[in-house]
Amino acid sequence: MNRKLFGGIAATVASLAVSTAAWAQEAAAAAPVPNPGNNAWMMVSTILVLMMILPGLALFYGGLTRSKNMLSTMTQIGGVTALAMLMWVIVGYGLAFGPEGNQFISWGKFFLAGVTPDATAATFTDGVVISELIFVCFQMTFSAITVALVLGSVVERMKFSAVMAFAFVWLLIVYYPIAHMVWEARGVFFVMGALDFAGGTVVHINAGVSALVAALILGKRKGYPTEPMAPHSLTLTFVGTGLLWVGWFGFNAGSALEANGSAALAMINTFVATASAGLFWMLAEKFSGHKGSALGYCSGIIAGLVAITPAAGNSGPFGAIVLGAVASIVCFIFVSKVKPALGYDDSLDAFGIHGVGGIVGAIGTAIVYAPSLGGPGGEDFAIGSQLGVQVAAVAATIVLSVVGTTIAMFIAKAITGLRVSPEVEADGLDIGEHGERAYN
Amino acid sequence: MKYVTAIIKPFKFTEVRDALSAAGISGMTVSEVSGFGRQKGQTEVYRGAEYASSMLPKIRMEIAVPDALADRVVEIIRTQANNDEIGDGKIFVLPLAQAVRIRTGEQGDDAL
Numbered sequence: 001m002n003r004k005l006f007g008g009i010a011a012t013v014a015s016l017a018v019s020t021a022a023w024a025q026e027a028a029a030a031a032p033v034p035n036p037g038n039n040a041w042m043m044v045s046t047i048l049v050l051m052m053i054l055p056g057l058a059l060f061y062g063g064l065t066r067s068k069n070m071l072s073t074m075t076q077i078g079g080v081t082a083l084a085m086l087m088w089v090i091v092g093y094g095l096a097f098g099p100e101g102n103q104f105i106s107w108g109k110f111f112l113a114g115v116t117p118d119a120t121a122a123t124f125t126d127g128v129v130i131s132e133l134i135f136v137c138f139q140m141t142f143s144a145i146t147v148a149l150v151l152g153s154v155v156e157r158m159k160f161s162a163v164m165a166f167a168f169v170w171l172l173i174v175y176y177p178i179a180h181m182v183w184e185a186r187g188v189f190f191v192m193g194a195l196d197f198a199g200g201t202v203v204h205i206n207a208g209v210s211a212l213v214a215a216l217i218l219g220k221r222k223g224y225p226t227e228p229m230a231p232h233s234l235t236l237t238f239v240g241t242g243l244l245w246v247g248w249f250g251f252n253a254g255s256a257l258e259a260n261g262s263a264a265l266a267m268i269n270t271f272v273a274t275a276s277a278g279l280f281w282m283l284a285e286k287f288s289g290h291k292g293s294a295l296g297y298c299s300g301i302i303a304g305l306v307a308i309t310p311a312a313g314n315s316g317p318f319g320a321i322v323l324g325a326v327a328s329i330v331c332f333i334f335v336s337k338v339k340p341a342l343g344y345d346d347s348l349d350a351f352g353i354h355g356v357g358g359i360v361g362a363i364g365t366a367i368v369y370a371p372s373l374g375g376p377g378g379e380d381f382a383i384g385s386q387l388g389v390q391v392a393a394v395a396a397t398i399v400l401s402v403v404g405t406t407i408a409m410f411i412a413k414a415i416t417g418l419r420v421s422p423e424v425e426a427d428g429l430d431i432g433e434h435g436e437r438a439y440n
Numbered sequence: 441m442k443y444v445t446a447i448i449k450p451f452k453f454t455e456v457r458d459a460l461s462a463a464g465i466s467g468m469t470v471s472e473v474s475g476f477g478r479q480k481g482q483t484e485v486y487r488g489a490e491y492a493s494s495m496l497p498k499i500r501m502e503i504a505v506p507d508a509l510a511d512r513v514v515e516i517i518r519t520q521a522n523n524d525e526i527g528d529g530k531i532f533v534l535p536l537a538q539a540v541r542i543r544t545g546e547q548g549d550d551a552l
Contacts, residue, residue: 335487
């Protein structure tokens with residue numbers, strides 16, 4: 001299912017209504033009122049996505065770094081989240097979901113012009129709307145978590161100022177156009193029929209691929225891979241994992257835009273795909289001669305959440321279980337075999353889990369959508385042609401992410417110098433960049 | 441007098457202490473330490489990436505005994521702490537020049 005969105009049209013119709021009784025009645029019939037239940041669910045979902053970022057992602061990523069970079073990691077995530085929120089209401093919403101535009105970008109509604117408490121946004125059901133301001137907030141949290149996810153590959157060595165400059169440019173030239181292309185009714189991928197229920201392409205492939213490009217441009221951490229850089233607190237990473245899983249119900253089930261059966265399907269899939277992926281990562285560890293580990297469990301949980309995101313409302317529960325297991329094993333191979341073999345320093349595996357898991361999920365969605373496999377697709381659904389559409393959308397997203405991230409990183413480099421000094425890197429970015437310690 | 445230092449596996453500590461008490465050993469100093477010997481510590485693995493050997497947790501016991509008891513103490517620790525596995529630990533015996541009980545000022549064997 002995709003998002004069909006012409007937010008605010010209903011409100012515009014209402015404002016054009018003239019004073020005669022007959023006209024007023026017609027206008028009322030044409031302007032549906034938001035259902036409080038749907039509005040309430042979307043408000044909760046929105047806040048759940050915020051919980052994924054702070055504290056969820058901040059703890060998940062922070063625990064994986066060395067203790068001298070704990071605050072730096074969390075502050076970078078907090079910093080870009082706040083920036084993304086402000087940018088969203090100023091230009092982001094207009095560039096992604098504005099009233100004017102073409103298949104690549106939109107415009108209008110800058111500074112939320114015309115988005116009043118009475119304005120509404122369409123959902124997937126004809127005649128059902130939610131308050132547009134809630135839709136603005138919901139989408140705002142998606143843009144914030146996506147840019148925060150990218151940082152997983154560059155922590156422990158990138159200046160805070162560089163992170164902020166990168167985030168500013170990246171949101172403008174990468175996130176908003178891709179969100180428009182995938183989720184807006186005129187968007188090129190939307191028109192192609194690409195399936196992306198809750199952001200497998202927009203959020204995870206986009207963030208994961210961007211993370212890889214950013215890590216390659218930034219370079220490896222000093223001492224990588226010869227010095228041990230073990231996570232400093234898997235306890236906090238485990239807590240962060242739990243918060244991410246809970247928040248992801250807002251992310252996935254909220255993407256139905258209504259509190260209905262589609263949201264329920266997304267909810268059960270977010271349970272079972274994730275459970276499957278958590279256990280399969282541990283099994284993969286066992287079969288490769290190691291112990292089933294806590295970090296393996298957490299990594300599997302995230303891989304499962306990522307993979308089920310595009311398929312959340314586009315799969316049956318048992319398709320979701322298989323998708324979670326496959327994504328978990330593929331991500332494990334990438335993180336434990338491919339990354340060491342190639343030698344790039346994707347510090348916290350933002351690419352290995354979000355990028356790779358997102359690609360597996362987006363392509364797998366074409367398979368699990370089939371009604372013969374328990375998916376919600378129509379009887380005439382053909383796996384083969386949908387597979388082509390999914391692969392094309394994934395490939396195009398990868399190209400856009402690579403080009404846009406390269407530009408954003410070089411702009412950040414020109415403005416800030418990008419990387420902290422060797423002294424600051426050795427002492428830790430907590431003291432060097434923020435003047436404080438995580439633990440005293 | 442002898443000063444016996446034993447590095448043993450933590451899960452064996454209770455058996456060793458009980459056997460020493462039964463043999464009339466009245467005191468000891470015990471600390472939690474970490475280290476490695478021939479088994480070279482343990483490898484940590486994070487997401488499939490292996491990190492160099494790290495320290496293993498051990499218990500260090502320090503016991504001051506009269507010369508006559510030293511061999512018996514060593515034998516008790518050796519038998520009770522033995523798990524017949526690599527990493528079971530080691531016992532060191534040092535000559536002890538003097539012992540003084542702080543409260544009374546007693547010296548030598550009387551202070552033990």
